[in-house]
Amino acid sequence: MNERERFHAVMNYGEFDRLPLYYFGTWPETKIRWRQEGLTAPMQEGGNGGPQLPEMDTDWECAPDGKGDIWDNQGLRDPWPRAPGKWETIAEDAETRTVRSPLGGIVQNSKLGSSIAHTLKHDLEPTRADWERFKKFLDPADPARWKPDWQARAAKLNAREHMTCFFGGSLYGKMRDWLGVEAVSCLAYDDPALFEEIVAFQADYYIAINKPLLEKVSFDFAYFFEDNCFNTGPLISPALHRQFYDKYYRKMIAAYRGLGVPFMLIDSDGKVDDLLPCWLESGFDIVFPIEVGTWKGNPVAFRQKYGKRLRMMGGVNKHVIPLGEAAIRAELEPLRPLAAEGGFIPMPDHRIPPDTSLEQFRTYLRVFKELFNR
Numbered sequence: 227m228n229e230r231e232r233f234h235a236v237m238n239y240g241e242f243d244r245l246p247l248y249y250f251g252t253w254p255e256t257k258i259r260w261r262q263e264g265l266t267a268p269m270q271e272g273g274n275g276g277p278q279l280p281e282m283d284t285d286w287e288c289a290p291d292g293k294g295d296i297w298d299n300q301g302l303r304d305p306w307p308r309a310p311g312k313w314e315t316i317a318e319d320a321e322t323r324t325v326r327s328p329l330g331g332i333v334q335n336s337k338l339g340s341s342i343a344h345t346l347k348h349d350l351e352p353t354r355a356d357w358e359r360f361k362k363f364l365d366p367a368d369p370a371r372w373k374p375d376w377q378a379r380a381a382k383l384n385a386r387e388h389m390t391c392f393f394g395g396s397l398y399g400k401m402r403d404w405l406g407v408e409a410v411s412c413l414a415y416d417d418p419a420l421f422e423e424i425v426a427f428q429a430d431y432y433i434a435i436n437k438p439l440l441e442k443v444s445f446d447f448a449y450f451f452e453d454n455c456f457n458t459g460p461l462i463s464p465a466l467h468r469q470f471y472d473k474y475y476r477k478m479i480a481a482y483r484g485l486g487v488p489f490m491l492i493d494s495d496g497k498v499d500d501l502l503p504c505w506l507e508s509g510f511d512i513v514f515p516i517e518v519g520t521w522k523g524n525p526v527a528f529r530q531k532y533g534k535r536l537r538m539m540g541g542v543n544k545h546v547i548p549l550g551e552a553a554i555r556a557e558l559e560p561l562r563p564l565a566a567e568g569g570f571i572p573m574p575d576h577r578i579p580p581d582t583s584l585e586q587f588r589t590y591l592r593v594f595k596e597l598f599n600r
Contacts, residue, residue, distance in 0.1 A: 228387035229283050233446060237489060237512070237537050239568035245598040246389070247282045247591065248539070248573050250515060251275040253340050255580035263584040268292060274577050281591045284388035294373075296449050299392045300383060302376045305435050307349075307363035307404075329363060329404075350404035352413045354420055360404070361427060366434035380442045392439060394448030394490065395432030395478055397425050397471055398462065402454070407461065414466055422470055429474035433481045440485040447489035447512065448482050450475075455496030457521050467504040475508040491539070495576065497521035502528065506535055515540030517575040525572075526564050537569040544574040547590045548582045554593045565598055572598070 227235070227243045235242040251274045252260075260277070261269070269277030275288035275295050287296050294301020309328040316332070317324035324334045324346070331349035350360045373379070383390070401424060402410045414421045436448075454461045462471075479490050491512040492505050502513060516523045516538050525541035546557040564570050572594070578587060 230387055230389050230446065232283075233389035233571075234488070236568055236571060239534060242568070245565055246571055247594060248286055248571060249282070249578065250540075250573060250576055251285075251287060252277070252578040253580055255340060256578050256582065259580050260584040260587075265584055279587075279591070281588065286389050286391065289379075289390075290388075294379065296391060296393050298373070299436075299439055300390060301373055301379050302383075302392075302443065303373065303435065303439050304371045305393050305395075305432065307360070308365070308368055308370065309363045329360070331404075345406060348404060348406045348409065352405055352409040352416070352420075354417075357420065357424060364427070364431050366431055371435070377442075383443050383445075389446045391447045391449045391491065392436065392443075392445045394436065394450045394482060394487075395428065396451045397428050397474055398454045399452045401425070401428065402461070411461065414462075414470060418470075425470055425474055429478050433478055436482070437485065440482065440487065445487055447491050448479075448487050450490065450492045450510070452492055452494045453496075455494045455498045455501060457496055457519070459497050459499070460501045462501075464500055464504050467501060467508075472504070472508050475510070479509040489537070498523065502532070502536070506532065512537045512539060514538070515573065515575045518543035519545075519575065523575070525570055526560060529564055529567070529570070534567075534569055539571045540573045540575045541570070542572050542574050544576060544578055544582075547574065547578070548586050550586075551589050551593060554590050555597070558593060558597050562597055 229246065232242050232244070232246055236246065253274065254272050257269050257271060257277060265277065267277045267279055270288065270292050276285050278285050278288075278290070284290060289295060289300050298304050307329055311328040313328065314326045315323060316326050321337055322334050323337060324332065326332050327349055329349035330347070331345065332347040333343040333345050335343045350356055398410070405413065482490065489511045490509060491514055492510045493514050494501070495515070495517050498513065498516075505513065513536065516525050516528070518541065523541065525538045528536055528538065541561065543557055546553050558572065561570075561572050565572055
């Protein structure tokens, strides 16, 4: 059974020879630490994906050659807004660099380590006039979206034996990035017609971007980035989901299923409990990453509540890993019956931070194999 067959067997509640061993990459600082501690595996310095450890299954996020990932459809096609011009540094000091985006936004980045950028001006203002400007950057027919070597990469992807995915879209997450949390939260009430127009435009845009891609390449699931929950609950209500998002998720999911994509994954950090039933109603199959954190996401409780309709990836508290073998065993042991049932792949619930040494992470990998594959 190869890695791709194994993933489908797990997610289809079939027979599988062992549980896949994945994660969702690391902080850039973690890579630096692991390199200093002796890791020689290939890695994308400065990024969040990987590195590919030899003890693990092939990374599902990043292409094995390091030249693509989810966010550019495994190095095939760029889904992001494309505007003329380049990033421009407009201020700099010892600790920060302030830059202007080609889309029009201004952000201040720290030079001291990984942190969320401080936005001084968003790329998109919550007005119809600015939306008319901005949506010109979302042209799915732009030939420059195809990567120069996409045809050769597509052939390799179709011949692969490992599981991977494409970027299915983002109806809330990218809209929030462009507008900011405050503006995206108010726009649904201040101008619901414009709000829905932006959501609907995005749905059609991602379908148009991905249709020619999916006519060439077979993927294992569509990855929807939303991050529409925080530590106490969702950033949108279930009512807003059903009013503005549900019909467009259904449209996108139907299009992708019609093009042969078997599973739909939705990614949101935070406390997802209130939106989880909405996602299932809309047609999503897999919820990721089931963050444990301070909000105690519990994949066992979710399965008990929603049954086998809900599939999951994640659900392992990454902060337990540096605490040692006993703590790791205590974290993983309660997940064994759920993993044996299928439809669930235990994974650390986000990027591995730099407080985890290479030795500690390898202890996690060893304990995982002992508990789940014996």
